[in-house]
Amino acid sequence: AASTSLRRRSGVDDDYGARSPCATSWVVQAMRASSPARSAAVDEYAAWTRKHPSALASFEQIAASAKGKQVVVFLDYDGTLSPIVADPDTAFITGEMREAVRGVAKHFPAAIVTGRCVEKVCSFVGLSELYYAGSHGMDIKGPGSNVRHLRRRSSCNLLASSSRSSSTRLWWRRPRARRGPGWRTTSSASPCTSGA
Numbered sequence: 001a002a003s004t005s006l007r008r009r010s011g012v013d014d015d016y017g018a019r020s021p022c023a024t025s026w027v028v029q030a031m032r033a034s035s036p037a038r039s040a041a042v043d044e045y046a047a048w049t050r051k052h053p054s055a056l057a058s059f060e061q062i063a064a065s066a067k068g069k070q071v072v073v074f075l076d077y078d079g080t081l082s083p084i085v086a087d088p089d090t091a092f093i094t095g096e097m098r099e100a101v102r103g104v105a106k107h108f109p110a111a112i113v114t115g116r117c118v119e120k121v122c123s124f125v126g127l128s129e130l131y132y133a134g135s136h137g138m139d140i141k142g143p144g145s146n147v148r149h150l151r152r153r154s155s156c157n158l159l160a161s162s163s164r165s166s167s168t169r170l171w172w173r174r175p176r177a178r179r180g181p182g183w184r185t186t187s188s189a190s191p192c193t194s195g196a
């Protein structure tokens with residue numbers, strides 16, 4: 001009865017939906033009014049996923065674009081390699097995920113870029129073959145090396161991983177006048193132990 005009444009009020013023909021643009025608009029408005037409001041966060045997320053589609057859904061395209069190029073893999077830690085949990089000290093990576101990352105690092109230089117300090121993320125991940133950029137890029141560690149802290153924080157910008165000469169390493173570009181070693185190496189030994 002309700003749908004009959006709606007059809008009558010909207011001017012939709014009982015047989016095959018012959019409708020005027022005006023009536024269609026009325027129906028759409030009525031449906032919108034009776035639906036729960038979408039939250040701004042849902043709309044924002046939908047817009048974000050349209051702009052940043054899943055890499056898995058575009059895998060063939062990515063593989064084709066990468067052909068003949070040096071691929072370097074940058075990974076986030078929290079919420080990517082580990083689940084988001086209430087206590088940051090228990091955001092552990094699973095053994096399966098660790099093995100997946102280990103597999104990636106066998107084929108490409110692989111880095112974890114995180115807001116956490118390098119020591120912490122290294123102790124969680126436990127793979128010494130990775131590059132780690134901790135504290136949002138202020139602390140860097142490469143395979144088998146100690147942690148390097150940026151000396152003059154305000155004058156440097158993290159570019160990306162770059163291959164220079166024979167060794168591939170994360171590096172910082174400094175303003176031209178100040179170019180020079182942008183690192184200081186801690187005396188602490190590498191915190192990464194071979195993954196359990």
Ligand SMILES: O=P(O)(O)OC[C@H]1O[C@H](O[C@H]2O[C@H](CO)[C@@H](O)[C@H](O)[C@H]2O)[C@H](O)[C@@H](O)[C@@H]1O
Pocket residue numbers: 076077078079083084085086087088089091113114115116
């Ligand atoms: O750059 P990320 O690797 O994504 O790190 C960002 C922050 O991650 C951690 O906080 C987040 O994960 C926690 C554990 O799941 C969660 O409890 C918290 O609500 C999240 O914000 C980490 O504790 C921060 O230090 C990082 O900056």
